[in-house]
Amino acid sequence: MxxxxxxxxxxxxxxxxxxxxxxxxxxxxxxxxxxxxxxxxxxxxxxxxxxxxxxxxxxxxxxxxxxxxxxxxxxxxxxxxxxxxxxxxxxxxxxxxxxxxxxxxxxxxxxxxxxxxxxxxxxxxxxxxxQGFVQSVKYYDVFGVEKGLRKPVSVKPGEGRVLAESDGKPVRFALVDSIYEAYDEHGIDQIDHDRVVPVYGYVKEFS
Ligand SMILES: CC(C)(COP(=O)(O)OP(=O)(O)OC[C@H]1O[C@@H](n2cnc3c(N)ncnc32)[C@H](O)[C@@H]1OP(=O)(O)O)[C@@H](O)C(=O)NCCC(=O)NCCS
Missing domain, CATH: 3.40.630.30 (Gcn5-related N-acetyltransferase (GNAT))
Structure with missing residues (x-):
């Protein structure tokens, strides 16, 4: 070495x-x-x-x-x-x-x-x-979102896209597992984002 x-x-x-x-x-x-x-x-x-x-x-x-x-x-x-x-x-x-x-x-x-x-x-x-270092401060890295922002959402398939509802009203984006899911470009625009990764849903029909 x-x-x-x-x-x-x-x-x-x-x-x-x-x-x-x-x-x-x-x-x-x-x-x-x-x-x-x-x-x-x-x-x-x-x-x-x-x-x-x-x-x-x-x-x-x-x-x-x-x-x-x-x-x-x-x-x-x-x-x-x-x-x-x-x-x-x-x-x-x-x-x-x-x-x-x-x-x-x-x-x-x-x-x-x-x-x-x-x-x-x-x-x-x-x-x-x-090495002789002494602990001086303590803080926390917290991965998540502020309380109250997480809302239950139900999704169903639309014409080639996902239709989502929360509290009975259509929503364009929702927070899922500490990651925002945006359901169209307008949804993306409403999120202050660093990174946007597309997710592709596939289906295979049984013949
Ligand atoms: C921390 C790290 C860099 C130590 O590397 P290493 O090459 O295994 O360490 P060394 O063999 O040089 O060990 C030197 C001393 O560190 C301490 N040490 C290292 N590994 C240890 C372990 N698993 N448990 C307890 N003490 C440990 C011991 O005091 C050791 O001295 P000793 O051998 O006389 O007991 C390594 O565990 C690592 O890469 N961890 C993951 C990355 C990380 O946490 N980096 C720090 C981010 S801030």
Missing amino acids: KILNYEKQFEQSWLRCRLLSYFYSAFYEDVVREKPVFSNRSIELIAVQDDEVIGLIDVVLDDPENKLTFLRKEHGAFIATIAVHPDHQQSGIAQALYNEAIKRLDQYENLSFIELYTRDDEAANRFYEK
């Missing part, structure tokens, strides 16, 4: 390593399909074995014009990502990546602290505690 600077040629391998690592953690829904690029100075390292990325760490530094950390008023560094491929965990890879990142941080003056956020995984929390 070698610790190298991240290079673009490793992007797919980096993404697969992060995906698999996060899959078995409380970050399982946090999927990226391109490696994040940082405008601030950064330390981006990978652990490579047989040409595959088996571990990674990204540390981003505060810039005078772009302070990313907020737990202290001084300038610091931020661990954006640390992940080790599940087949290679608990063999010191995260420790080796972290040690090398810290060594490289030494060359930057005026950095007073490192900040990071994680969820409730035993491995990550024990890892950070072992």
